[in-house]
Amino acid sequence: MHQYQNHIGIVGAGISGLALGCMLAKNNIPSILFEKHSKLGSHGAGISLSPNGLRVLEHMNLMNNIHNHSVQTSRTRIYSDSRCVYSADPLLRTMSRENLYKILLEEYLSSGGEILFNHDLKGIDNNKSKLFFNNGSKFIIRHIAACDGIKSLCREVVLKKNSDPIYSGYSAWRGLVASDQDHASIYLSKRSHIVTYPIDKNTLSFVGVVKTNKAYKQQWMSRGSIKEMREDLSMHPNEILNTLSKANEVHKWGIYQRPQLKNLFNNNITLLGDAAHPIVPFLGQGGCMALEDSFVFGKLLIANINDLQKAQSLYEKIRINRINKIKQMSEFQGRLYHLSNPLLVKGRNFLMNLSSSTTDKRLDRIWSYDPLDYL
Numbered sequence: 291m292h293q294y295q296n297h298i299g300i301v302g303a304g305i306s307g308l309a310l311g312c313m314l315a316k317n318n319i320p321s322i323l324f325e326k327h328s329k330l331g332s333h334g335a336g337i338s339l340s341p342n343g344l345r346v347l348e349h350m351n352l353m354n355n356i357h358n359h360s361v362q363t364s365r366t367r368i369y370s371d372s373r374c375v376y377s378a379d380p381l382l383r384t385m386s387r388e389n390l391y392k393i394l395l396e397e398y399l400s401s402g403g404e405i406l407f408n409h410d411l412k413g414i415d416n417n418k419s420k421l422f423f424n425n426g427s428k429f430i431i432r433h434i435a436a437c438d439g440i441k442s443l444c445r446e447v448v449l450k451k452n453s454d455p456i457y458s459g460y461s462a463w464r465g466l467v468a469s470d471q472d473h474a475s476i477y478l479s480k481r482s483h484i485v486t487y488p489i490d491k492n493t494l495s496f497v498g499v500v501k502t503n504k505a506y507k508q509q510w511m512s513r514g515s516i517k518e519m520r521e522d523l524s525m526h527p528n529e530i531l532n533t534l535s536k537a538n539e540v541h542k543w544g545i546y547q548r549p550q551l552k553n554l555f556n557n558n559i560t561l562l563g564d565a566a567h568p569i570v571p572f573l574g575q576g577g578c579m580a581l582e583d584s585f586v587f588g589k590l591l592i593a594n595i596n597d598l599q600k601a602q603s604l605y606e607k608i609r610i611n612r613i614n615k616i617k618q619m620s621e622f623q624g625r626l627y628h629l630s631n632p633l634l635v636k637g638r639n640f641l642m643n644l645s646s647s648t649t650d651k652r653l654d655r656i657w658s659y660d661p662l663d664y665l
């Protein structure tokens with residue numbers, strides 16, 4: 291048994307785990323990160339960061355690095371069956387996940403953090419704070435920060451039951467194509483939408499979502515064929531499909547969710563990011579929320595390192611309403627994007643057009659969030 295009784299044990303080196311690690315290491319709180327894979331798993335995909343996520347990175351003093359490895363999208367345009375219904379300048383930054391992970395990992399390591407790859411958690415003793423891994427190693431730690439994503443084992447221990455993620459009714463395709471497009475575009479059609487944005491000067495990332503009973507596996511790495519992708523997204527104009535078809539490889543996966551939680555902790559485990567609240571990705575908030583969670587919990591741990599229960603209950607109090615609200619708003623956005631009734635489509639397009647020139651209050655509520663206002 292490895293003795294790490296004064297360490298916060300962080301399970302999972304995704305966005306939430308790495309961000310929490312950075313917060314703790316920078317403030318000399320001992321932590322150890324366990325990741326099941328042999329390296330970070332960015333899967334060649336892109337991520338868009340909205341002002342609330344960027345604000346957290348700013349508070350973590352990481353924005354210089356983020357600026358150097360991301361693109362400020364010039365505009366976001368929304369098209370409804372080829373007609374532009376929204377065009378605005380919403381200050382998003384887009385980048386490859388790989389670069390985001392690299393920035394966080396470098397910050398963590400340079401601040402003295404410790405990470406162990408090939409450590410796949412298989413069991414937890416939540417009373418004695420012991421972690422058991424598939425490779426046979428065992429650790430006793432001070433507190434368990436569960437950052438192990440949508441298939442979280444820690445969440446099952448917290449809920450005291452096994453449960454599988456639930457198919458959301460949406461499946462998705464993603465890929466990268468060579469392009470100098472400098473803006474983000476969203477193409478809406480019946481039961482489907484496609485999002486494209488640059489991740490650097492020469493590469494466009496796309497995600498095409500379709501509402502379907504054909505539940506693909508919940509794995510980012512399942513390869514698909516261009517032919518199959520075109521069939522799934524056939525409601526979109528050929529011109530767009532031709533651009534997506536230039537991808538060297540395309541991947542497909544099912545989008546899954548979990549029921550909303552009433553509590554974000556149990557005993558000595560605290561849940562963060564997708565382990566706590568996987569959401570449909572239609573407002574691009576999962577990663578941003580993971581950053582917010584980690585920043586808030588990190589700050590609370592630093593301030594209450596001798597009273598972890600206080601840190602846990604404050605964390606839940608600060609985060610739970612926002613998490614639940616954004617989950618609902620993301621689901622609503624999916625319904626809005628995929629409308630098929632012509633009258634409702636007309637109404638939606640009218641409102642989108644209107645919000646091009648006014649502040650979109652819904653988005654503003656999400657994007658203006660500053661965790662420091664709650665700490």
Ligand SMILES: Cc1cc2nc3c(=O)[nH]c(=O)nc-3n(C[C@H](O)[C@H](O)[C@H](O)COP(=O)(O)OP(=O)(O)OC[C@H]3O[C@@H](n4cnc5c(N)ncnc54)[C@H](O)[C@@H]3O)c2cc1C
Nearest residue numbers: 302304305306326338410411438439563564574576577578
């Ligand atoms: C199509 C799509 C597009 C998206 N686009 C955006 C976007 O533009 N903007 C945005 O903000 N969000 C976006 N998201 C959401 C975002 O990707 C996730 O919400 C975010 O990655 C969650 O971070 P996390 O750290 O909680 O979990 P993850 O990133 O899933 O990390 C979990 C980590 O835990 C590790 N792990 C799992 N189990 C174990 C175990 N047993 N032992 C050890 N390690 C383990 C995993 O290997 C992984 O490294 C999108 C999601 C999807 C599906």
